[in-house]
Amino acid sequence: MTPPPQRPEKQINLMRGWPAHSLLPAEALRAAAQKALSDPSVYQPGLEYGPDQGYQPLREALARWLSAFYSGTGAADTSSSSDGNGDGGKYSHAPDADRIVITGGASQSLACLLQSFTDPALTRRVWMLAPCYFLACPIFADAGFAGRMRAVPEDAEGVDLGFLERELRAVDAEAEVEERAEKDGERRGFKDPGPYRKIYRHVIYCVPSFANPSGKTMSLARREGLVRLAREFDALVICDDVYDQLQWPVTSPDATTLAIADEFPARLTKALLPRLIDIDLSLGPSPHDPSPPSPAHAFGHVVSNGSFSKLSGPGVRTGWTESSAALARGASQTGSTRSGGAPSQLAATVLAELLSSGGLDAHVARTLRPAYRRRHALLLVAVREHLVGPLGARVSEAVRAPSSSSSSSSVSGEDLFVYGGYFLWISFPEDGGVPPARAIAERCLAEENLVVGAGPRFEVHGDEAAVRLERDLRLCFAWEDEAALVEGVERLARVIRRMMDEGAGAGAEEADPTPGDVGQMK
Ligand SMILES: Cc1ncc(COP(=O)(O)O)c(C=O)c1O
Structure with a gap:
């Protein structure tokens, strides 16, 4: 050599x-923390145990912020299936804090979602778009899915839906034969989901926009197709939507951004595409929701796993999920959350201030x-x-x-x-x-x-x-x-x-x- x-x-x-040290908003966080810690109506709840679904002012601020960012995504449509907020986006939704839960960031939240909505005896596979965010694998392994994570290939548009559908069908057929052969024909799980949660048959894990590690963004057609598959096969799609806000224009797919003017199109202050949760919410109740049908049990099939890590610094260890209200309530019933309330309570007060003031x-x-x-x-x-x-x-x-x-x-x-x-x-x-x-x-x-x-x-x-x-x-x-x-x-x-x-x-x-x-x- x-x-x-x-x-x-x-x-x-x-x-x-990680974000570079020069990109951390220390000054804005200092001002927000100073404000939060100077006001007893904020710091008292902030320094106590909080509600299971998280600090309410942050839930409300996030609901407004997310609704505004994702409004107008998807083709314009006035169909009755959309509860759009009037800006022409087929998949837009009015803000609803009941759909938001405060978490300790996307990683902690993934672990809690698996605790509440999967059971290694009943959840058949975890399907991961490959290449995958490698640190998610140990989280799935800890939840009992070592050896049952399956790679799903992608092309330029994202997930290979044909492959996923074939494999889901094959795994279900095999599992049904196995289950029929079991003693009383019914497999029992390790967990009792109780009235506010359900156990999904599959999990699909992906990063639909500006993915870690591939940099890819899944097309709208693939997003719609993936939600359709999840609803057919009773899968929970967990989307790490952690990079959506970090987007910028370039002149062509392979050109460099240095070649263009400094102007930043107003269009890019909004999301490029709807999240999978926005698509799922627009489709209404699922045949896999427990019956009799009720809003309390309309769990749906997608959860958007958001995080402040890439926006205000990973050290804040705070994030959120957006999902159906039923799934949000169920997520907040995870055992470790019920003992003490949602994580990151004090950080949530500071982030609520940062969000509401426009600082973020x-x-x-x-x-x-x-x-x-x-x-x-x-x-x-x-x-x-x-x-x-x-x-x-x-x-x-x-x-x-x-x-x-x-x-x-x-x-x-x-x-x-x-x-x-x-x-x-x-x-x-x-x-x-x-x-x-x-x-x-x-x-x-x-x-x-x-x-x-x-x-x-x-x-x-x-x-x-x-x-x-x-x-x-x-x-x-x-x-x-x-x-x-x-x-x-x-x-x-x-x-x-x-x-x-x-x-x-x-x-x-x-x-x-x-x-x-x-x-x-x-
Ligand atoms: C796809 C993805 N999910 C989750 C995380 C971790 O998020 P958090 O810091 O909120 O746990 C990262 C961080 O790199 C990530 O890229």
Whole structure:
């Protein structure tokens, strides 16, 4: 092995999915905390145990904020199935705090949802879009689903619905034969869901917009199809909708954002597409809701798992779910929530102030979106120069804003393309002579003091072979500063060139370097 000239002293970490220190809204949080802690009507409930569904002013502020952000999404429609709020969005919904529950962030919330709505004896499979947010896998394993997580492939539009439908059908057919063979023909679960919860037969886990790790955004047609499948097969779709607000315009799917004017289309202060929960709510009662039909049991099939982590800093450990009111009530009945009320009660008082004062919107609009837009562009320019051109890599692309709403807001009269989130996903061609991603990641750390996310880390635990990611890398543009993003790609390209010069293209899979705590990387 040719030794590299010299290992740089400063580490560059393109794996870490954290916001940069410079992007934390400390001043706005200080002002909100000062206000909350100066007013006994706020700090007294804030410092006590709270209600199971969470701090009411935050639930109300979130209901308004989410309804405004997602209003107008989906094709305009005046059909009676929509309870739209009059702005022409087929999937718009009026604010309703009863559908909101305050959580300790998306990860804690996922664990609680599994405690309340799944049973390892009755819930047959967890279907995860692959590549997946790898830290969700241990949460599913802790809930009893080790060995029963299944990878669902994606194409450019998102989830492969045909594959998922076939597999759901096959698993159900097999489970029904097994259950019939059991002693009294009825399988019993470990849990008693009681009157406010139900056990779903399947779970589908996804990140529909600006996904971690793939950067992909699922099309409207796939969102509608996924909700249809969930309603047919009695699945709960858990959507980590944690990046939706972090979006910006680009000129075309593969162009860089640096090429366009600074102006930010007003259209992008609203969501690009409806959430799956918005689609499910519009479809009304489900045949799988317990009978007799009643609003208290209209659980539906989707929960939107939201978080303040990417908006105001992960350390606030606060998030929310939006779902049917029945599912929200059930979620708040999770045992650990009933003992003490919803998590993050004090943080909720501060975030309620930050949201109501407009401080959060200002931070997203003035700091986060411009910063991520620029970082994304710089990283993309470097990737195109060093990895796409010379090595034939493909890189995650922007999506076209739905035409019904982009016409009035296109940049310079052109179509509006949008990217968002934290990540670029890079795929090298199978036969291009580029070494496997794990080997690249190991050499990057050893020789260039560079941390990158190798594709296999994002394979679904226990079903790795179904969607192999040996030629893929995830690069995060949220953590390192602008200069380091560019230098990181230069270091990466140096390592790949060196390995290719050594003829390591067909090299054996080596261990994925795991510097420090994997939880430190997201
Ligand atoms: C898809 C996804 N879900 C959940 C999380 C974690 O969210 P939280 O900090 O709210 O637990 C992350 C953070 O990287 C994420 O990317």
